Amino acid sequence: AGCASDRPVAGTAAPTASAASTTAPAAATSSGTGEQSKFFVQADYDAQLGMRAQTPEGPAGRPWEQAVAPGEKADTGEYKKDGPYHLCFSNAAVNNPWRQVGWKTMQAEVALHKEITEFTALDAEGKDDKQISDIAELTGKGCDALIVSPNTTATLTPAVTAACPKLPVIVFDRGVDTDCPVTFINPIGGYAFGADGAEFLVEKVPAGGKVLALRILPGVDVLETRWSAAKVAFDKSELDVVGVEFTDGDAAKTKSIVSDYIQRHGKIDGVWMDAGATAVAAVEAFEDAGRQVPPIVGEDQQDFLQKWKDSGLTAVAPTYPTYQWRTPVIAALKILKGEEVPKTWKLPQPKITSESLATYLRPDMPPLHYALCGCEDLPGFPAKWGGK
Amino acid sequence: MTGQNGLRPARPLAAPETAAPAAGPRGRAALAGRIGSTQVIYLALAGVMLVGWLLVAVDGGNFLTLETVVGIQQRSAALGIVAVGQTLAILVGSLDLSVAYLISLTSLVAAEVMAGQDGGIVPGVAAVLAVSALAGLANGLIITRLHVHAFIATLGTALIIRGVVDHLYDGPAGSVPESFQRLGYDRLGPVPVSALLWAGVAVAAWFLLRRTRLGYRIYAVGGDEEVARLSGVRTGRVIVATHVLCSVCAGIAGLLLAGRLGAGAPTVGTDGGYDLESIAAVVLGGTALAGGRGGIPGTVGGVLLLAVLDSVFNQLEVNAFVKDVVRGVVIVAAVAVYARRTARRRSR
């Protein structure tokens, strides 16, 4: 038997996650926000905050086809081939509602295109090791293009690197530490998300007000960037961040933590969150304590939007839109047709405000549905997404 | 069951004059041994492969391609190595719920010590072995010296390791040199190096159980700790040694995963579900959860069965929820079959 290796060829960028920990600004930590995250990268922060103001290019009303500050385009001539196409997808997991909505949206998008005759998707169930095998397996399946939603940035890098020479690779949502994929697609990003919420609180909460920051768990880059941008905003403000707590994304734990803070501090004047899944639990903690719900940051999850409307909250919902699950399919077809795509494809990332709430809130969707699915025009909506 | 006349099988007495000849226990033992639980698991494995092959063929695919064969091996290597260690722990009458967190920890230790340098490989491997042996030692000592039930003791160490890992790490860290990544990616024809590593660990453990004093005593302690102790076995040492071996297996799995991921990752062990899945694979392979009965070949079969199932699911693109349901049913059904066989044997 000959000796073979499925390992990425030498010379490609070695994955160094901790290399991201470049110069963290030595910001004041007086407001209770603690040390700045090792994930904070000033240049990325500046870029993302800048992008928020830019008008995206692309067809109006179809944000999943738009690109913010597209910049360098990838030349895709070498991948051009005739249909029909066989697309493949290595999915990190469908282990949370956000990914559920996205996954349904992607399947519906695939169904739109007659020229995709085969679509092979493998679910890594949140296991890095399995996803590595999955990617290897898919590269041998005769796919015309490979879409990857990596489970972990650093650890999936070698597998993606290995796949790149064999077929066009499209990465979306979480990234990888190599630029070998033809394009990397995701919304503006975590800094913008975190800043949107924090800036809202800085504006709405009176100076000296007590703010509680709720984070899901440490160490996930998309979440770390959200917090680090919020920290920058809070550190510059007059607000007093009385606590930064981890909720594990667990509603019961969230509610308990918030209740404890209300008890201990008598009054909480604002709540920041790095993800909205448990926002309703936080709101209820105030209700159950018989308090006015202070300004709060949520996300575009249905139950929160509904609560917002019903209780007339002072709130904002930054988003990390699930419509990004449509884009990789569109990108794959463009690539296979030889059309150019942005090397780094940034999708617009709107925030929902009290003014725009009505346009995003759709009654009769399930509580954990994400409003920015961009799926309303897809066949099967709303039933396929659990609505009625 | 026995003869028409209802007489039970002749059971020889110690007294020579009433001793029954050949038809005695030897014959029965041979009969019971003919289709052991190990054979059952391999029959099941063959069955699943056949069904899988059929289903995939009907689906218009080809089950046994190079990619799937390599995939099955790659997918089972890490779980296989942990399960071998878990087999030892279960055989001695214990169990280890801390392996998942230990795998995360050791993947990080490996990647941090290696720091991308070839020169770091030897110290990295040594550090992993040391750390994991230490964790096993702690498990073993808590169980034997402090008399804490293995379930709670290893759950406790799991939480402690988790605390340490979560405290020190926010995400993947360290890096593994290219040469070490070959462990995760190279293959000899259709056989990945990782599968060879697994085979090596399995053979070593098998040899240990069959040919060494420690192996004999693992069975003895698992069979009946008091009997072993009164027979002069230092049972505490056996349990501690077994836990050290079990943890070292988890450490080796951590090394392999670091090689595959190119870095250490604080969640690679728990995401992989290596704690409960390794236990499931072991009992699927016919090792008694109570200890003292079973062995490595069964576990290898159990792990392969899970991997083949996974591969079939993958090819048929069955969704993860269906997989969980099927896995749950398969595990319970397999153990029910073993239980039936044991009960039949006992009732004779």
Added chain:
Amino acid sequence: MRALRSMGPIFLVLAVLLALIAVANPFFLEPAGFLAFLKRAAPLVILAAGQYFVIVSGEFDLSVGSLVTVQVVVAARLIDGSEPATWPVLALLVALGLLVGLVNGVITTGLRVPSFITTLGMMLVLSGAVFLWTGGAPRGALSETFRMFGRKDLGPVPWSVLVLLVAGAAAILLMRSDFGKRLIATGDNERAAGLSGVRVGRTRVLAFVVSGLAAAVAGILLGGFAGVSAQVGQGLEFQAITAVVLGGVALGGGRGSVVAAMAGAFTLEALFTLLNLHGVSGALEYAVQGVIIAAVAMGTVRLPFRRAARV
């Protein structure tokens, strides 16, 4: 008296933890503060009581965590925000809990599958099946009435605390009843129990049914407390087992009291609260938990020997 002595250590530990909480947060001593603690602890205490029945009979129930998740997800989808649907669905959830317990019990005793495996399999099947049914994520919504039990108060007392009182009293009475005595005898020596006329299999099945029922009640309280979520039950099985062991109940069966098991759950909850109060959250929380669990388990496991000296 003897019973009290045998519970000694866990109550001591609990008392110390409660005192520490009170020092860190004086509000805890006020009725409202203490009731809030009880309310939070109620689901785990009820689960621990259910788990106790299984453990004292010599078995494990690893399926309760996923059963709790299933309860909440099923409730949301079936109720779908409709008040009138609430009561029938509540009845259905209880039936579902009983059914899962029954299946666990029958497979364990009838097919002689070790309960560790039976309930591990059940855990996989349950979580797979429910999300298969809902298409991956919870859908629908809970009604106000449903949420009342976990969220609202009756006068000054939270509903959950009332439910907890009823469940706790029921558990104590059940253990004092003939069934309880048969159960603990079964866990102690199954053959002797069988040869004394105890229907060992049926008794164990009932223990699983009690645990399933407890999970149903805990699920209703948790869903009520915090609303729909796909991961309410995550890890609860280990917490419940840990709580029972903290209460000095021997894994393997035949020993320990249900009151102590519930005290174990309170202790665990008090520990969480205390760690939170001291800002030991996130990473180190687990490490501290691990150390304390090992330490307390050690103390309680030793207890019977100490007591023997006085006999």
Added chain:
Amino acid sequence: MILRMRGIAKSFLGVRVLSGVDLEAAAGEVHAVVGENGAGKSTLMKILAGVHAPDEGGVEIDGVPVSFAHPVDAQRAGVAIIYQEFNLLPERGVAENVFLGREPVRRGLVDRAVMEAATARLLEELGETSFSPRDLVRHLSVAQQQVVEIVKALSQDARIIVMDEPTAALADHEVELLYRLVARLRERGIAVLYISHRLREVFDLAARVTVLKDGALVKTVRTAEVTSDELVRLMVGRDLGAHFPPRDGRAGEVRLSVRGGGNAVLDGIDLDLRAGQILGVAGLQGAGRTELAKALFGAEPFTRGEMSPLRPTSVRQAVAAGIGLVTEDRKAEGLALRQSVRDNALLVSRSVRRGGRDDVRRLLEAVRLRPPRPEQEVRYLSGGNQQKVVLAKWMTVAPQVLLFDEPTRGVDVGAKAAIYDLMRDLARDGMAIMMISSELPELIGMSDRVVVMRDGRIAGELPSGSSEETVMRLAAGEVSP
């Protein structure tokens, strides 16, 4: 003297179990140790075997003081012990059991060949050919397992072998074989410490006997210089007089009857149990006596034949029909050891929801449990007292028929007498009793009639007062009924 134990004292958690005990044995001597249940015999032997460390006193072997921290140390010093409880691994082979903890190794690896050859040689020496070194212990009969235990002790090249009630699980017939083994050990110059409640064995085998009472040494005497009655007096501290209570010989109506009963083990069982009578059941080990009791009790039911009042298919049916069983193995089948005396005594009544349960104390007095402490965990009771709790358990439901399987196994002389009296009282009150026993004197002394079982069948019935020899012949199949 090869062995000298001097001034041995031992307490368990503050309770003194042994104090100031001396014991010695010479090479080639069989030295018996006797005493009531709980006298401390096993504890003394476990100290010698390194299981427990003595609190006071010392052990000398060949005049050299030794102290053992672990059983393995005692093994190395030449002490082997056959424990009172079986001590083998059912799932392992004979050879593995024999060499457990001392597996021969060559270049670090276990040498199976040597192990099996050595085991085979020892088996052969003992004239045991019915099984081989590779057989799993789980497939062996109790008697065969006993042989494995002995081989295990012999394989250690021990110079001191302790046998703690080696015949408790053997029928008289098999005891003969053991006698021969002991004789061989003696010839080899091995010192044998022999513990038994059966005084006949003591006189048959031992040159000297040491009597323990309440953890203290009473006396060491030459067997040639004492009578059996004197020995009993030494053990009990009083004269027991007549061993068996008188029968009154009046048989009442038939309470239970079987015709042609059979299952996988039993065949053609015809049997009547009458009110007021004690029916003795004799037979060799494995003849199916326990099976018979369990079949009558519905635990391993008959699958053929007639039985009245009914043929029970479950324990509960039998209990409902007024049948009770005092099992042969108290600890494994009779009691929930960690529960209280009260909970054990009430277990039957609680599971069939019948019978009184208020006056547990009176119940305990009725079975002569002293002191009658209902809250005590039964594991802290002596063997005889535990047996009384088992009896109390059945008294709560007032059965018509009570089956006793080896009711005095491992029970001391004093407690035995109490159990005999109780059984006779119950019969006098109209209960029908069946008594299985491997001790022929007791069986003959207690029974109004004796049936003998062989190979799952009833080989014959003998009237009361038959000789032990008649019974044995029938049991071994040498005489047709």
